[in-house]
Amino acid sequence: MNSLRIDSDRFQHDFEALARIGSTAQGGVHRPALSENHLAARRWFRERIAADGLEFRQDPAGNHSAVLPCPHAQAPTLLLGSHLDSVPNGGRFDGALGVLAAYEVLRTIRDAGIRLPFHLEAIDFTDEEGTLVGLLGSRALAGNLPPSELAHPRGGRAALLEGLHRAGLQESEIPRAARPPDSLAGFLELHIEQGPRLLEAGADIGIVTGMVGIGSFLLTFTGRADHAGTTPMHARRDAGLGAAEMIVQSSLAMRSFSDEVINFGHIHFSPGAFNIVPHRAQLTLEYRSPTQAGMDALKSTLTELAHASARKHKLELEIDEQGCVQPTRCSPGIQQAFRQACKRLGLKAVPLPSGAGHDTQALAQVCPAGMIFIPSTGGSHNPEEFAAWPACVNGANVLLHAVLEFANDFAGG
Ligand code: HGY
Ligand code: MN
Ligand code: MN
Numbered sequence: 178m179n180s181l182r183i184d185s186d187r188f189q190h191d192f193e194a195l196a197r198i199g200s201t202a203q204g205g206v207h208r209p210a211l212s213e214n215h216l217a218a219r220r221w222f223r224e225r226i227a228a229d230g231l232e233f234r235q236d237p238a239g240n241h242s243a244v245l246p247c248p249h250a251q252a253p254t255l256l257l258g259s260h261l262d263s264v265p266n267g268g269r270f271d272g273a274l275g276v277l278a279a280y281e282v283l284r285t286i287r288d289a290g291i292r293l294p295f296h297l298e299a300i301d302f303t304d305e306e307g308t309l310v311g312l313l314g315s316r317a318l319a320g321n322l323p324p325s326e327l328a329h330p331r332g333g334r335a336a337l338l339e340g341l342h343r344a345g346l347q348e349s350e351i352p353r354a355a356r357p358p359d360s361l362a363g364f365l366e367l368h369i370e371q372g373p374r375l376l377e378a379g380a381d382i383g384i385v386t387g388m389v390g391i392g393s394f395l396l397t398f399t400g401r402a403d404h405a406g407t408t409p410m411h412a413r414r415d416a417g418l419g420a421a422e423m424i425v426q427s428s429l430a431m432r433s434f435s436d437e438v439i440n441f442g443h444i445h446f447s448p449g450a451f452n453i454v455p456h457r458a459q460l461t462l463e464y465r466s467p468t469q470a471g472m473d474a475l476k477s478t479l480t481e482l483a484h485a486s487a488r489k490h491k492l493e494l495e496i497d498e499q500g501c502v503q504p505t506r507c508s509p510g511i512q513q514a515f516r517q518a519c520k521r522l523g524l525k526a527v528p529l530p531s532g533a534g535h536d537t538q539a540l541a542q543v544c545p546a547g548m549i550f551i552p553s554t555g556g557s558h559n560p561e562e563f564a565a566w567p568a569c570v571n572g573a574n575v576l577l578h579a580v581l582e583f584a585n586d587f588a589g590g
Pocket of ligand 3: 264306558
């Protein structure tokens, strides 16, 4: 078994075929959750599964998977996978590599005639990226998707309902995707690092120790529309200045946080004319921390700054919380399985915390879950994101051998 490897040509052929779906001129992909392009990618995955003679499964949250059943019907399932949805104008590796690596591992084990003590399932989770909700499919499967996040989705209710309709999904059915925790043996995910640390360390594999918590706000500052020429500066209630104050003051405040980050991803002024003082400004704000204490401290600092910015510019303020995912540790047992796999393959592995959110953190709430990174360049959430093919093959082989390690431990080997 130690010499078993994935089929690199088959894996690369599928990766390149998938990357053509929703591809952009700059070499990335545009496959926002439940968009036509995303659904086209899912159709491709389903056709691939059928062509390979494997069992296909779709759940009420839209999660798509290939299943390799083991002979014991009552056995739990080991899930492998990631997500086929992308951010708008994103890269072709984020998520997609993890789904296809999982699928390649499943096919390799099937082709080798290996009998595992659990069912093996390669899964594509719905809306990991939060175009609609965020970790929608993985949290639904884990049974920990709060109804409030469907009621107030960060991508807006209209977009969520439109996407669900396009995909033929019923909002009321989504909770039925939840699986009993004891039906899950665990979850393993391969992902590009989306940052520079593995390259700086000269390492082949990052064994993820944990993932940041992520909170999202929609801030609405409301003042008064006025003539931009005849209204003295001191007499304005300028929502635009309130939003700008919030951005500047928050950025200054981040000097007192060492491991936390914030991001203002979108700003909208209305009515939006050259010569009207904006009466309303909307800001999306995301904040992240590797610890719950950091999340709590950052949330209270940002909330205070938002109110102070509104007071200074005589504005009303609405703060809409748009969901929150808690910081999560990865399973020590699964980290060990990854370490053993890297040792067997002669690959240099380092422990690494994740500054990105991932489906692993949803599954980690209900079963042993862990993930690995491979080195990537060009940043991420942009078309320049890139990983060298040998690194992708390394990652898939580590995933393969971690499954075999996990099976060995599971069977009490
Ligand atoms: O935003 C993230 O951290 C992830 O890419 N969804
Ligand atoms: Mn991702
Ligand atoms: Mn992403």
